[in-house]
Amino acid sequence: MLLPAIPEAAVWAIYFAPVASFVAIVAALRSRPLLAGRVTIAAVLVAWLLALWALDTVSGQDGEAVGFAPHHWLSLFEFEVELGVRLDGLSAMMLFVVTSISLLVQIYSTGYMAGDGGYARFFAFMSLFTAAMLGLVMASSLLQLFIHWELVGLTSYLLIGFWFHKPSAAAAAKKAFIVTRFGDFGFMLAVILIWSKTHTFDIFEINEAVHDLPQAVVMGFVLGLFSGAAGKSAQFPLHFWLPDAMEGPTPVSSIVHSATMVAAGVYLLARFFPSVHAAPGGVQTLIAYTGGFTAIFAASMGIVSTDIKRVLAYSTISQLGYMVMALGLGGYPAAMFHLFTHAFFKSLLFQGAGSVSHATNTFEMPLMGGLRKHMPITFATFVIGALSLSGVFPLAGFWSKDEILLDAWENDKFLFAVATTVAFMTALYMFRAIFMTFFGEYRGGAPAEDHGSSAHDTHDAHATAPAQDAHGGGHGGLHESPRSMVFPLVMLSIPAIFFGLIAPSGFFGELMEGALDPSLRHFEFEMNPVVMVASTFAALGGIGAAAAIYFAQVPSSLAIRSRLGPLPMVVERLYFVNEFAETGMVRGVLHGFGRGAALVDRLVVDGAVNGVAYATRLAGDGLRRVQTGQVQANTSLMMVGAVAAAGALLALSGGLIDRVSPGLVERLMP
Template sequence: MIASSWLLVAFPALGALILLVGGRRTDAWGHLLGCATVIASFGYAVAMFVSSSLAEATDVALYSWIPVDALQVEFGLRIDPLSMTFVLLITGVGALIHVYSIGYMADDAGRRRFFGYLNLFVASMLVLVLGNSFVTLYLGWEGVGLASYLLIGWYTGRPSAATAAKKAFLMNRVGDVGLALAIFLMFSEIGSTSYAAVFAGIGDLSPAVITAIALLLLLGACGKSGQFPLQAWLPDAMEGPTPVSALIHAATMVTAGVYLVARAAPIYNLTETGRLLVTIVGAFTLLLGAIIGCAYDDIKKVLAYSTVSQIGYMMLAVGLGPFGYALGIMHLLTHGFFKAGLFLGAGSVMHGMNDEVDMRKFGGLYKRMPITFATFGLGYLALIGFPFLSGFYSKDAIIEAAFGSEGWQGWVFGGAAMLGAGITGFYMTRLVLMTFFGKERWRELKSADGREFHPHESPPVMTVPMIVLAVGSVGAGFFFALGDRLVEFLAPSVGALSEAEHTALPHALIPWLTVGLSLFGALVAWLIFGRRDVPVERPQNVSPVTRAARNDLYGNALNEALVATPGLWTTRFAVYLDNKGVDGAVNGLAAALGGSSGRLRRLQTGFVRSYALSMLGGSFLIVAALLMVRFS
């Protein structure tokens, strides 16, 4: 079956082609085709996983893609434990999101086109994780960027959606430049961009070149995974429909950066500086996302900043070295279940609340939406690391590994990760309390455009995917962690964990301290939001910390000051220089020639006597000049 692995990409790619060029004749059944293609891809992935040996990587060459002199790039796929792990996650969770979208987008006139974009997104993501070279990865990388731009800006009538789509597209281009430069450097130094050749030859390069490649790859990962300093686009991506938020933030696009670092493990294993920078970015971002998540009232943006924070945990893990890659991937998998479930749960709340996203207008919804509440609650418990749910096995293992780092790094990175767990317990409990408990504030309210609220449970086509994801939120972590099952499975791709590294990990008491801190954060949230009525109006007289969090810790202001404003002024100066300098010189020369010729034309009077007089005057001047030369 490995020889036919191209079918994994072909199914959703064909679905996208039919839905996007088929026109209105596919409107009636387009959503069904969109779901069928991803389900077919998932089914084929399961069959490959069961029937194939993944003890070592297998490259499947499809055709010669770029045969240009020394640059020989084949379009091929790499089948190994890492790629198949991502394929199963992308197609499995992606299929559930597709099914959910049938109900969520039922009244949207462009539903068929929406499913075409979803299929394009999944196909691009599969190219990204299955490609056997960095150039093939880059193709999927850009395809995902295009699809996300189309999906984030889906609501074309909203200026905020258009702005969010452009912001995501442009900020990702910054990271893409880093990835492209890393690929150029690989080719110039090694002569190839295939994984096999790069990983075989990377050890022959100088430490400076290896570190440069690692840092450029990190820049690409920061852009796609919404890590500092390129995190500002990710919360704004909530302008798209909720299934898009689940697809981007749970199992696909934002995990691409983590995949890139894990795939490039042979490179990062050779540069301690590169790994340290990855770890610093992850630790800083997990705290940044958690702090900002405490201050928002938009249910989707709280979950978005939660994603920023949780991806930070994954980046922290893969930066820890050989024993961290598998831990980062395990948290990526468990996060795919519970975060997708949380986003779909938020979409269910919006579906029942007339598309309202302000949690201050919710309250008491557990009685009106029991299935949504139950599935959302399990995802919430998994996210905060409640004992024996998925997050307990994956996130807490990362914190334990962070404390195992040598010297000051263990205390700094472990302490940051544990603090982030406590803050996560606070902001997620705040979200649950404001949404599902307390006074039913929606009863006495109307939205700004006059909509009334009549909360109700979502149809089965939406709740069934939520139930499946809730089951994964409960049991996936235990399944992956049992007997180091996932660590051993991924060993052929990211390296095995030695016995010395096993024994170097801290005492198992750390996960329980983390649980205690998470529950303490939940208790603080209950004391503030659970024992008193939540005001419908957002308080304005708040502390400087809350004000800073509401302003994204001034991340957008920093980007505006350091990048956008200087870029705008540079552009204006270049335009002025072009208009007044280049164009001015050309236009000035033309004007001078035109003006002088106009004046010279006045000498052409048509009178012979004038011409004779001019000739006589010229003759006198020539004679005078000759005499001056002669007697000088």
């Protein structure tokens, strides 16, 4: 530990710094966009510096929690809510990742979003999103975590639909919000279930209490958590929102869809790893196999996509599947290490995709080509990110991916085979993207359009008029991105290369396990020759296959496609999952359910209410005719009533009824 222990107020300041920038922009800086961007960068810089301090403090305690007491917030009968921060190895690592990526993305955005009419609004949303993600990872209470979980979903909706005037962006935002709600419903049930059994929201206490709860309760709780994690981390079958979310600005993809929101589901399972470990074995197997299937399923779609951002989106889904698989296999340190390294090289790759679209006005790789000569920094940094993602020694991705493969090798050979296949496919689709984008001859790009009106998140959506002319599509228009965009690329290349080298020391694994009960701490760094050789051959084989098909064209991609029959078409149609979800489920099942509910509402609910109203009106109409307002009629009715009353009294008092029907009065009025 290099510095004194961080006080609790400084940890809260990590959270409130971006909150303050959001409030400042909304309250006073909407008309001063450049200042809004600078305030956001300054706020996130403060949070990053404090996150480094927090990481230093936790490192000095071997990852164990710093003793911050929770603060009482609300009492309602037995319902008590406390808020607090939990600072341990897991949360400190996530604070460092979120603030590091966010800081570089804010800097990148000053160049990428320059000239956009919503510049200040963009930075306000980014500030709020960063605050929500920081609140999620530092929460000591499950309810506090859930609130920020939903706030992350809301802010991601705002960011994905930032260019809301584009129908595709608005639809993508709604799709992401609605699909993740399905997972969040299960998470909400888990929150209710565990509180009803433990009467606490404290995460540490919940992880302790699960050992004394019935297995059915623990299974229900963990499955609810997994439901939420599957939605946020885009695991099958709730994965299909993420590729469409690429309609948002590229800086959004670089933070939301690489290191933060999509990693929140993995973080949730890691935070409750003791509960996952205590669940019945079938639950852990379900988690592991869902992750493994998602990894290979998404990788196959990455191979056929022609949009470079969508390739990275499918890659993100696949790598999140790796992490989920590792957690299901008990590889908590390996999953967290891959989350850590993946955040940096995937953010680098997304920013690289934004850089090439800045020059070509498109994300379609068939319209690119030959960019390495015109964009050398973007090319070099993108290759570094791709090599790291592919798991090539000695880059960061090699170390983290090998730890996951080692857990699979030791626990489930079938999943090891799946994961190794995914490693091959990852290298194939990443270097396919490199050869199509940076090699060969430039194929013209796309023409620049008006602000925000392009079919993709391209720089033409925010370029100034002179920039549009420069990007207009010939060799002479190609150029390297501005320094504000190149600087983050270079900075992200450093962790993509070197951060994996901390693995052999065992420091990272011990730091992560400090957040767990001592009985669950089993980490020892290990290198298995079989795993290393298999992963290396898979990565190099994927790179070689991509070079043969997309560079040397021996065989050509068209020749391979012709031999595979309908399979390429099926994969390009994304296995018809969108059709099933949107046409079958939404327009079929959900719309049918909605129409049925509307019919019940109209015929039963509205029918009952309207029927009572109609009967009342009929009665009123009948009685209204009695009241004519004429004195003669009223006098006549009064006389009729008086005669009827006198007759009734006479009948009762004179014994007339008893003579006609003996005992009738006693039976009617006992």
